[in-house]
Amino acid sequence: MREELLRRINERVWHPGDIIPGEADLAEEFGCARTTVNRALRDLAESGLVTRRRKAGTRVAINPPHKATLTIPIIREEVEGRGSIYSQSLLKRDKQTLPPHLHAAFPVSAADRLLYTETVHFADDRPFMFEERYTNLEAVPSFEAIAFDLITPNEWLVQNAPYTAGDLTFYSVNAGQRLARLYEALEETPLFVMERTTFNGDLPITHVRMTYGPGYRLRTRF
């Protein structure tokens, strides 16, 4: 059913931009229940191949957007998934105010108490990723009392601080003095950065910048 619909789209039986028959018609044609057609079309809409509007009907997408689902792994699992031994080291931990350049990305009020943590993550004792994190203690009070020798800030938060929304940004930086030393690389080495901010409703939970070691690639299939 869903496969036949897919075939008609891919083999251009229905062209991009075309309106396709309504659910009731398709159900009759395929000799199945409308619920089944609805499910199939809803799935196709979710993957972006068709767009649906009440009363206007279902259309084959003109530019099927390249949608890809990124699964951001827990660092430990990412490292262990490569067959390496994971370890981590907490470099710094103190209360700080939010640096001005993060005001837009992490909208905590000035009065909020923030815990800043700096962690290096290792794969087989070689630095793999450098993490700088601001966590909103107003949102997660018990975070302050956690010792991060057994569990990482990331894992603790994932398991204890539910979020409802978030924001991901990827970009590129030079290593700079400090990270060059950490990764034993040149200061000009290009590094891959992922920034994540999570919210519970409107409440900012945590903002983290993860700067990966030289040569890191983020991959996904679609």
Add this chain to the structure above:
Amino acid sequence: MREELLRRINERVWHPGDIIPGEADLAEEFGCARTTVNRALRDLAESGLVTRRRKAGTRVAINPPHKATLTIPIIREEVEGRGSIYSQSLLKRDKQTLPPHLHAAFPVSAADRLLYTETVHFADDRPFMFEERYTNLEAVPSFEAIAFDLITPNEWLVQNAPYTAGDLTFYSVNAGQRLARLYEALEETPLFVMERTTFNGDLPITHVRMTYGPGYRLRTRF
């Protein structure tokens, strides 16, 4: 219904790792049909909050993976979405064999004919992205006859070469001599790279490396 299930997960009525009641039980408790429960739980599973296995039941995910849906825009739309004027320039177009370093990423047989295209994409006449593309003419014969003055290789392919699967990679590079000149930046400038390979079944369609200008950030919400 789905919201109540979400609440129980977020507010730790059900803890991570817990097994939650079966669909039949929940349907009875909520006084609704099992289909409805199934739909809600299926959605939660898709977003990664619960994991489901036949006979084993449904469990609250221990480490709810950060899943994010990346929508890779058409370049023209990305540029115009920023309020800039889009233009492009085809720098190069010839038949080439696949460079060795791409053999793994783009598995065409040596005999296959490839068209190589090099395009610069501009926003308000300033270089925005540099695109290097290998396209498998065995898979898309008519690609060879297209003039890319009105439509970009990317847009033509999206509209005319259906794909069923693909592969996305993100990483970071230094500009190097050539791109430094293009972007009027230093050679050490870190640039953001996105590589995409698409397939129709097992048939490789196209491989493209997109190197964005300095300061580019890829963003998504979840």
Add this chain to the structure above:
DNA sequence: TAGTGGTCTAGACCACGCC
């Protein structure tokens, strides 16, 4: 083998939004 989720049917009511 038995219990669980996966999927289907046939029918219904409703909300949205073109016309």
Add this chain to the structure above:
DNA sequence: GCGTGGTCTAGACCACTAT
């Protein structure tokens, strides 16, 4: 207004897999 998709019900059979 009315046609469309969105969602629900009550019931059924099936596929997988833990035990």
